[in-house]
Amino acid sequence: MAGVFDPRWQKASCSGSSNACVEMRTVNGLVELRESDDPYVIVQAAPAAFAGLLGVIKVGGLDHVGATA
Template sequence: MNRPAWQKSSYSAANDECVEVRSAGGLVELRESDDSKVIVRTAPGRFAVFLRAAKAGEFDHHAS
């Protein structure tokens, strides 16, 4: 079975340390580009919630 190619953010440029994503078998798969053995799978709806939160800055670390 051929799976779609992994995609990484255009923000990562030539950096090899980034998160890659693809859609496979009705799920979204994520992996760290420099350690491709570990793959996290989630439902598309849950991934969309995560992306909205990340874009809203909910995971930004602010020093006190």
């Protein structure tokens, strides 16, 4: 597995020039995600699970998470 500072990490396009962003890459058939300001915490997911998560996010299925009344 490549190191946490591997250049294959891709920054989210919506983060622009900001260094506080989500980055992703694929390693050994898994999708890996991390926050650029905490590069040692890496979340891994199977591609199908990641695609499912993106689908839920795109339709606003997690908009209520963290919301306060």
